[in-house]
Amino acid sequence: MNTDILFKQSIEDKENFWKEQAQEISWFEFPKTITSNDENQYNQWFPDGKLNICYLCIDKHIEDGFGDQVAVIYDSPVTNQKKTYTFNEAKKEISKLAGGLISLGLKKGDTAVIYMPMIPQTLFSMLACARIGVIHNVVFGGFAPHELVVRIDDCKPKALITATAGVEIAKRIPYLPLVEKAIELAQDKVDHIIVYNRKLVKNQHEMFDGLIDYEELVQDSEPADCVSVESTHPLYLLYTSGTTGKPKGVARDTGGYATALKFSMKYIYGIEPGETFWAASDFGWAVGHSYTVYGPLINRNSTIIFEGKPIMTPDAGTFWRIISEYKVAAMFTAPTAIRAIKKEDPNGELVKKYDLSHFRKQFLAGERCDVATLDWFAEHIGVPAIDHWWQTESGSPMLGLMTFNEEYKIKRASAGKPIPGYDIKIFDENGYELDAHHEGYLVIKLPLPPGALLGIWKDYDRFEKSYLSQYKDYYFSGDGAIKDEDGYIFITGRVDDVINVAGHRLSTSEMEEIVSSHPDVAECAVVGIDDELKGQIPFATVVLKNGSSISEENVEKDIVKTVREKIGAVACLKNVMVVKRLPKTRSGKILRKLIRTLLDGKEFQIPSTIDDEKIIEEIQEKIGEYRA
Ligand code: COA
Numbered sequence: 001m002n003t004d005i006l007f008k009q010s011i012e013d014k015e016n017f018w019k020e021q022a023q024e025i026s027w028f029e030f031p032k033t034i035t036s037n038d039e040n041q042y043n044q045w046f047p048d049g050k051l052n053i054c055y056l057c058i059d060k061h062i063e064d065g066f067g068d069q070v071a072v073i074y075d076s077p078v079t080n081q082k083k084t085y086t087f088n089e090a091k092k093e094i095s096k097l098a099g100g101l102i103s104l105g106l107k108k109g110d111t112a113v114i115y116m117p118m119i120p121q122t123l124f125s126m127l128a129c130a131r132i133g134v135i136h137n138v139v140f141g142g143f144a145p146h147e148l149v150v151r152i153d154d155c156k157p158k159a160l161i162t163a164t165a166g167v168e169i170a171k172r173i174p175y176l177p178l179v180e181k182a183i184e185l186a187q188d189k190v191d192h193i194i195v196y197n198r199k200l201v202k203n204q205h206e207m208f209d210g211l212i213d214y215e216e217l218v219q220d221s222e223p224a225d226c227v228s229v230e231s232t233h234p235l236y237l238l239y240t241s242g243t244t245g246k247p248k249g250v251a252r253d254t255g256g257y258a259t260a261l262k263f264s265m266k267y268i269y270g271i272e273p274g275e276t277f278w279a280a281s282d283f284g285w286a287v288g289h290s291y292t293v294y295g296p297l298i299n300r301n302s303t304i305i306f307e308g309k310p311i312m313t314p315d316a317g318t319f320w321r322i323i324s325e326y327k328v329a330a331m332f333t334a335p336t337a338i339r340a341i342k343k344e345d346p347n348g349e350l351v352k353k354y355d356l357s358h359f360r361k362q363f364l365a366g367e368r369c370d371v372a373t374l375d376w377f378a379e380h381i382g383v384p385a386i387d388h389w390w391q392t393e394s395g396s397p398m399l400g401l402m403t404f405n406e407e408y409k410i411k412r413a414s415a416g417k418p419i420p421g422y423d424i425k426i427f428d429e430n431g432y433e434l435d436a437h438h439e440g441y442l443v444i445k446l447p448l449p450p451g452a453l454l455g456i457w458k459d460y461d462r463f464e465k466s467y468l469s470q471y472k473d474y475y476f477s478g479d480g481a482i483k484d485e486d487g488y489i490f491i492t493g494r495v496d497d498v499i500n501v502a503g504h505r506l507s508t509s510e511m512e513e514i515v516s517s518h519p520d521v522a523e524c525a526v527v528g529i530d531d532e533l534k535g536q537i538p539f540a541t542v543v544l545k546n547g548s549s550i551s552e553e554n555v556e557k558d559i560v561k562t563v564r565e566k567i568g569a570v571a572c573l574k575n576v577m578v579v580k581r582l583p584k585t586r587s588g589k590i591l592r593k594l595i596r597t598l599l600d601g602k603e604f605q606i607p608s609t610i611d612d613e614k615i616i617e618e619i620q621e622k623i624g625e626y627r628a
């Protein structure tokens with residue numbers, strides 16, 4: 001099958017195209033309606049279909065005779081543990097945990113927050129929820145209590161599943177004190193707190209009354225069967241950064257998502273059932289949901305849960321060791337991970353220690369990939385490194401290459417071509433489509449294909465305002481892009497207040513809210529500046545209140561500490577520069593793009609709307625002093 005034909009069908013004959021793809025997964029009731037056609041409504045897929053995604057990930061493969069195949073590989077260099085689970089073993093634990101959740105009173109439509117590190121019990125918890133129709137919300141373990149509170153208050157979980165500790169290289173992070181703080185601050189009460197005891201930190205069970213031990217719950221419960229849910233039933237909520245301080249709860253459906261993931265495993269990643277697929281992402285991100293848990297398991301691939309870093313655990317050869325040891329056919333990571341490896345092992349000496357003969361393809365996403373990193377990869381690893389672009393909102397790739405038939409052609413620095421289902425255009429501000437080589441906004445013609453977000457949890461207005469109101473009949477991605485004459489698209493970066501720090505999506509508006517709350521700060525601007533390793537890092541410029549006597553050093557220390565406490569260390573806000581005033585337009589809008597360009601030391605044009613040009617020199621001088 002030719003890629004161009006597939007794409008054409010997906011746009012011109014959507015219903016038949018996706019009906020055919022939906023036939024690739026097992027339904028309890030195959031949908032009679034492929035897509036809801038109400039012109040005034042955002043589209044839904046397969047509305048009268050019924051299925052269960054845990055069944056597709058686990059039970060189906062056992063019924064097909066693959067119960068003894070390895071489903072999950074856990075490799076944790078930070079705790080010196082390795083363990084595998086077959087589909088049979090995974091089913092036993094998941095179904096009993098699901099039974100345990102039922103015994104606690106959880107039922108279809110309830111929500112549960114999962115705040116856990118990279119351990120198999122996280123995957124089991126996600127699938128146990130899915131098994132009984134409980135909507136899960138996984139919260140990245142690196143987030144601070146405040147982030148947990150925001151999510152608890154928004155999705156009102158009946159249960160919170162956590163673990164006693166995470167491990168960051170040699171550092172142990174006790175989770176229960178963080179959970180305790182979040183529970184204290186949250187407006188809503190969580191009925192049940194279930195804790196997996198990793199026995200890595202001093203027992204903290206006495207911290208709360210009524211903590212439920214994960215292992216006891218599993219042991220004491222009867223296995224539960226998969227419940228049949230509507231295709232549009234929310235499988236999970238995943239909060240992501242937007243243009244305001246409050247994260248957006250992206251809601252994902254079940255049937256459209258399962259269909260899109262199965263399609264992507266076959267056509268985009270070119271992976272056969274039975275092979276090993278590894279997405280080295282934390283469960284707390286979209287990649288972890290789609291390609292560490294649901295995608296590979298639906299496709300009957302063995303998936304790897306890696307608890308470690310690409311470097312220092314124990315060295316920059318750890319990725320190649322895992323690829324070799326588990327015969328990984330394709331892997332997915334963020335370019336920052338490869339940059340970190342390249343920095344530690346510039347000549348690829350550690351690569352030579354491992355047999356990578358089973359390794360066919362490396363997929364990269366999450367942030368822009370620089371050409372130097374691609375070149376290093378090509379020289380030392382010798383398999384294609386394929387960039388592709390997507391968002392939490394889409395749940396699967398929107399730009400990329402279809403690698404199933406080996407006819408694909410990589411263009412360095414491009415994230416590929418539109419994936420079937422995604423009718424992508426580059427618009428100018430007024431909604432006119434731009435020709436090749438002109439930079440504009442990346443937009444997608446509605447309806448979006450299966451798998452894309454159902455909406456923002458209980459906030460249709462925000463959903464409409466964030467994505468649908470900019471251009472009629474188009475989804476606004478928030479990214480800038482350029483296309484070339486062959487249809488390849490080059491992502492130029494976010495056009496809003498979102499930044500990508502080491503593949504982690506963060507909001508500068510949220511950071512600005514925290515910085516402004518400092519008692520000595522009058523106003524501030526947080527922008528993402530270029531960083532060789534992490535792609536981008538935040539940088540705050542602040543103006544102090546008149547009469548403030550705090551030293552610049554102390555204000556920086558305070559702000560760095562508060563951002564770590566409120567968002568988490570992952571925010572990586574380490575630089576705070578005090579300035580006399582911020583550059584603004586005559587109407588008082590802060591010129592953040594100008595600040596960013598000055599901090600990056602790049603060429604700039606003086607904005608015609610600037611209030612006072614002299615400020616540019618002032619800021620440049622201050623940058624010189626700050627960097628000295
Ligand atoms: N729990 C607690 N703390 C965490 C954490 C977690 N799950 N994850 C990160 N942190 C902390 C780190 O310990 C570090 O703290 P420090 O400032 O006290 O040292 C801080 O957050 C920054 O962490 P990180 O961004 O991971 O930077 P790093 O310097 O430790 O490692 C990389 C750099 C490039 C190796 C690492 O960022 C990486 O592997 N990135 C890939 C990201 C990825 O896969 N993204 C998914 C999208 S595909």
Ligand code: AMP
Nearest residue numbers: 365366367368388389390391392491505
């Ligand atoms: P997230 O929702 O966390 O997956 O982040 C999505 C954002 O990451 C996108 O809107 C882009 O800004 C950025 N991104 C993801 N993949 C790529 C890529 N391949 N190239 C450039 N930017 C990317």
